[in-house]
Amino acid sequence: MLLKAKCLGSLLIWESDERSHQSNALADGGISFLVDCIVSLKPVEIESTIRKALVVWKMRGSDHDKRLRQYEITSHGIEVSSPFSDYEGLLTGSPRRSMTEDAANNWAMAFAKNKQEHS
Amino acid sequence: MGQVGQTSGTVPPHWKPNLIVAIPLPLVIISVVVFNIILPPPAQFSKGLAFEPPFLNAILYTVFLAFTSFMVGYISFKSYMQNSWTFLVLMGSGAIAWGSTSLLSGWLTNLPSGPNAAITISNTGALVASIFHLVSATWSKGPSLKKDPRIRRSILVLAYGSVLAITALLTVAALDGLTPLFFVPGVGQTTLRMAVLGSAAALFLVSSILFARRYFSSRSRSSTLYWYVLALGLTGVGLAAVFFGRAPGDPISWTGRTAMFLGGAYFLKAVHTAFKGIGVY
Numbered sequence: 001m002l003l004k005a006k007c008l009g010s011l012l013i014w015e016s017d018e019r020s021h022q023s024n025a026l027a028d029g030g031i032s033f034l035v036d037c038i039v040s041l042k043p044v045e046i047e048s049t050i051r052k053a054l055v056v057w058k059m060r061g062s063d064h065d066k067r068l069r070q071y072e073i074t075s076h077g078i079e080v081s082s083p084f085s086d087y088e089g090l091l092t093g094s095p096r097r098s099m100t101e102d103a104a105n106n107w108a109m110a111f112a113k114n115k116q117e118h119s
Numbered sequence: 120m121g122q123v124g125q126t127s128g129t130v131p132p133h134w135k136p137n138l139i140v141a142i143p144l145p146l147v148i149i150s151v152v153v154f155n156i157i158l159p160p161p162a163q164f165s166k167g168l169a170f171e172p173p174f175l176n177a178i179l180y181t182v183f184l185a186f187t188s189f190m191v192g193y194i195s196f197k198s199y200m201q202n203s204w205t206f207l208v209l210m211g212s213g214a215i216a217w218g219s220t221s222l223l224s225g226w227l228t229n230l231p232s233g234p235n236a237a238i239t240i241s242n243t244g245a246l247v248a249s250i251f252h253l254v255s256a257t258w259s260k261g262p263s264l265k266k267d268p269r270i271r272r273s274i275l276v277l278a279y280g281s282v283l284a285i286t287a288l289l290t291v292a293a294l295d296g297l298t299p300l301f302f303v304p305g306v307g308q309t310t311l312r313m314a315v316l317g318s319a320a321a322l323f324l325v326s327s328i329l330f331a332r333r334y335f336s337s338r339s340r341s342s343t344l345y346w347y348v349l350a351l352g353l354t355g356v357g358l359a360a361v362f363f364g365r366a367p368g369d370p371i372s373w374t375g376r377t378a379m380f381l382g383g384a385y386f387l388k389a390v391h392t393a394f395k396g397i398g399v400y
Contacts, residue, residue, distance in 0.1 A: 104197035109342035
């Protein structure tokens with residue numbers, strides 16, 4: 001509060017326990033109400049590849065984006081890209097394709113795989 | 120698309136095609152042949168033999184043709200967004216054309232001005248849908264995964280939007296009497312209707328045969344494709360049956376409609392198998 005009153009921004013880094021697979025381990029520390037914004041960074045495994053995920057849990061006074069997005073750290077800085085809209089359960093450590101996305105994939109495979117066999 | 124290669128060469132042990140569900144296809148053909156022999160020609164046809172209660176057609180068309188087609192359009196939309204196969208846009212557009220024109224024609228059947236507008240919309244929609252399905256069945260170009268998701272969405276919105284816009288224009292034109300006559304009460308169908316409906320039925324059947332060829336030539340047979348082949352076949356046979364009808368609501372019309380409604384149910388079953396993942400690979 002003191003830093004905020006002096007118009008200074010403060011950044012607190014909290015390393016959560018990966019083993020717990022908690023959706024929001026920060027809440028366990030009991031300090032989430034003190035901060036204005038909570039951004040969680042988490043590696044997730046999708047199709048045997050580790051991808052970096054980012055989600056904004058809280059941004060006081062803002063209707064922020066609630067989607068889990070992929071990000072990359074490049075030479076130009078952090079690049080936030082498209083949300084993981086095809087997957088569910090990423091934060092629990094057991095990601096799976098959403099039912100609709102699975103069905104959409106099955107639909108394409110039913111017609112397309114044979115196309116590929118012929119070509 | 121790496122998953123495609125991983126799965127080829129495996130035969131599903133848990134799924135076998137159910138031949139009973141294919142029986143309606145020859146059954147409809149036999150029924151139409153029998154009715155065509157026993158029913159009097161259009162000039163001598165008694166209206167008492169026709170059954171066309173208000174709203175029944177509308178409800179059946181909405182449930183079995185429009186809803187099921189929109190489901191195919193929806194899953195094709197999601198599938199194209201994910202896989203970027205162009206044939207999915209064509210398939211989805213065909214489904215949207217069939218669904219939207221069926222919906223409108225179903226509700227416009229009992230207009231005071233007669234059934235011509237509804238028949239015009241329905242038959243033209245069937246022809247457009249069958250062309251889309253035929254092109255989809257013959258499309259051999261692979262996916263372009265480099266396409267940005269926003270571009271894919273724009274392509275789909277443009278394709279589906281164009282189909283819906285054309286349907287709307289066709290409806291307005293048919294209601295205002297700006298389209299050529301398809302059906303004249305007391306006289307019967309015009310040559311134009313015979314050409315449009317005949318072409319639509321033939322193209323649906325050819326699409327069904329093309330997809331069936333793909334189904335049989337594959338070692339890993341898909342239940343989704345199986346149901347889709349039957350759905351297209353029943354739609355084609357249903358349209359062909361209507362072709363021989365004496366008047367809207369006669370036994371031949373209802374045989375054709377029943378085949379189309381069953382085709383709609385099979386379209387839905389194809390979507391269901393994709394959701395369940397039954398026999399997909």
